[in-house]
Amino acid sequence: MKLLFVASECAPFIKTGGLADVIGAVPKALAAEGAQVRVLLPAYPALADQLAAGTEVLRLDTLFGGPARVVAVTAKGIDLLLLDAPHLFDRPGNIYLDSSGADWHDNHHRFAALSFVGAQIATGALSGWAPDVVNAHDWQAALVPLYLRVAGSDVPTVMTIHNIAFQGVFPSATLATLDLPDFAWRQDVGEFWGKFSFLKCGLMLADRISTVSPTYAGELMSPDFGMGLDGVMRVRRDVLSGIVNGIDLDVWNPETDPAIPQTFTSRTLRKKAVNTAALRERFGLEDSGGPLFCVVSRLTTQKGLDMLLEVLPALIEQGAQLALLGSGDKGMEHAYADAARRHAGQVGAIIGYDEDLSHLMQAGADAILIPSRFEPCGLTQLYALRYGTVPVVARTGGLADTVVDANLAAIDTGCGTGVQFTPVTALALEQAIARACALFGRKDLWSGLQKRGMKQPVGWNASALAYLSLFKGLKNN
Ligand code: ADP
Numbered sequence: 001m002k003l004l005f006v007a008s009e010c011a012p013f014i015k016t017g018g019l020a021d022v023i024g025a026v027p028k029a030l031a032a033e034g035a036q037v038r039v040l041l042p043a044y045p046a047l048a049d050q051l052a053a054g055t056e057v058l059r060l061d062t063l064f065g066g067p068a069r070v071v072a073v074t075a076k077g078i079d080l081l082l083l084d085a086p087h088l089f090d091r092p093g094n095i096y097l098d099s100s101g102a103d104w105h106d107n108h109h110r111f112a113a114l115s116f117v118g119a120q121i122a123t124g125a126l127s128g129w130a131p132d133v134v135n136a137h138d139w140q141a142a143l144v145p146l147y148l149r150v151a152g153s154d155v156p157t158v159m160t161i162h163n164i165a166f167q168g169v170f171p172s173a174t175l176a177t178l179d180l181p182d183f184a185w186r187q188d189v190g191e192f193w194g195k196f197s198f199l200k201c202g203l204m205l206a207d208r209i210s211t212v213s214p215t216y217a218g219e220l221m222s223p224d225f226g227m228g229l230d231g232v233m234r235v236r237r238d239v240l241s242g243i244v245n246g247i248d249l250d251v252w253n254p255e256t257d258p259a260i261p262q263t264f265t266s267r268t269l270r271k272k273a274v275n276t277a278a279l280r281e282r283f284g285l286e287d288s289g290g291p292l293f294c295v296v297s298r299l300t301t302q303k304g305l306d307m308l309l310e311v312l313p314a315l316i317e318q319g320a321q322l323a324l325l326g327s328g329d330k331g332m333e334h335a336y337a338d339a340a341r342r343h344a345g346q347v348g349a350i351i352g353y354d355e356d357l358s359h360l361m362q363a364g365a366d367a368i369l370i371p372s373r374f375e376p377c378g379l380t381q382l383y384a385l386r387y388g389t390v391p392v393v394a395r396t397g398g399l400a401d402t403v404v405d406a407n408l409a410a411i412d413t414g415c416g417t418g419v420q421f422t423p424v425t426a427l428a429l430e431q432a433i434a435r436a437c438a439l440f441g442r443k444d445l446w447s448g449l450q451k452r453g454m455k456q457p458v459g460w461n462a463s464a465l466a467y468l469s470l471f472k473g474l475k476n477n
Pocket of ligand 1: 016017018019021163296297298325326327352353354355358377378379380381
């Protein structure tokens with residue numbers, strides 16, 4: 001089974017969120033099952049070393065305004081195909097946003113180019129290698145099925161939705177510059193309320209659609225979660241499936257993690273306290289005797305962190321503390337920095353993106369707060385489970401699928417791993433925090449939650465098999 005993944009991020013090379021973690025981990029998990037995956041990725045500046053070490057396998061005289069080539073290289077165990085198009089991807093800063101925080105003015109060209117080259121490779125542009133199935137990830141790769149259709153190719157495609165909030169919707173005039181056929185503009189293809197939607201195009205034309213948890217797959221068909229594409233999802237429900245994300249167990253392993261001061265296992269859980277002390281020190285927090293909650297997140301309303309600001313006084317009143325690592329919405333960044341000043345010693349906030357610190361937070365915190373209004377899968381609760389950090393989560397999407405609420409029945413039967421709450425309101429969040437604090441006070445119950453979480457299978461094994469069976473079904477057709 002030969003697979004081409006087309007994506008805009010891949011950890012550890014370039015990452016803005018969970019998409020990168022998934023693209024960095026699934027190929028290895030699929031390789032363990034005998035599949036060969038190549039990942040087509042833009043050659044951003046962060047990939048300069050890999051680009052220099054690779055071999056040119058394709059040259060295009062012109063690709064949306066400049067010359068381009070594809071360079072093959074294997075790095076960190078991943079077979080990368082780097083799309084080297086300096087006029088589109090060789091620029092500083094965020095891969096999607098310019099220095100003012102606005103989308104790059106030519107994002108439609110940049111990611112149409114990625115999709116176009118993905119389709120070229122699928123139809124045999126590389127000598128000696130072509131995929132059996134193409135898996136396009138998120139809107140940045142969503143024009144692959146369209147370009148394949150244009151090329152008259154029947155190479156099967158899977159469109160994977162990592163977050164339907166990001167759709168790649170552009171003004172209709174955009175279409176004229178993308179070299180697309182008229183049918184792309186049809187209402188049952190890419191037209192979206194008078195504009196053109198990359199993601200809708202992919203969802204309408206792909207042979208299969210997958211998303212990153214079963215609960216999110218169901219939610220996507222409802223107006224509350226479909227973000228305007230719920231009708232499309234209902235039309236295509238027969239080809240839609242939800243496969244929960246796993247995590248890279250080599251990177252996120254409390255027994256070997258080089259980024260934390262003290263490694264530990266479920267048997268040596270007491271050693272976690274060394275990390276907790278280090279985390280408190282890093283955030284300038286005193287030891288209150290209460291639980292230390294953490295947040296590692298983009299700061300957006302999706303993540304419900306505006307609600308957490310509202311309930312901070314109640315959290316502190318319970319004797320609990322908060323350490324937050326995040327960046328994103330400027331208003332929220334200021335609000336958390338301000339909260340840390342006002343509640344110094346009880347609340348700490350580091351505004352920024354810091355991969356190593358995110359490991360210390362998972363290793364040191366007692367619990368992690370994830371009050372998301374929607375969460376396609378969520379990875380931070382999976383890391384938390386593995387590090388004996390109890391997840392306190394909104395009951396939505398992948399959070400609902402991966403955390404078992406420690407209600408009375410779950411405690412009696414010994415199967416709880418965290419705290420879930422619904423509806424997703426500030427009040428319910430406050431009550432969930434209170435419940436977590438009460439559980440924390442019962443050391444026997446708390447360590448039961450931690451140990452069960454640590455034993456939960458959060459790797460890729462089961463999900464890699466599910467993806468493989470999806471791909472095999474298409475290949476056999
Ligand atoms: P999303 O993809 O919606 O941002 P996920 O939970 O699926 O949410 O994945 C987020 C990923 O980004 C996780 O690996 C998390 O550890 C990481 N992350 C988010 N914010 C930060 C930050 N400020 N510093 C370091 N890592 C972060």
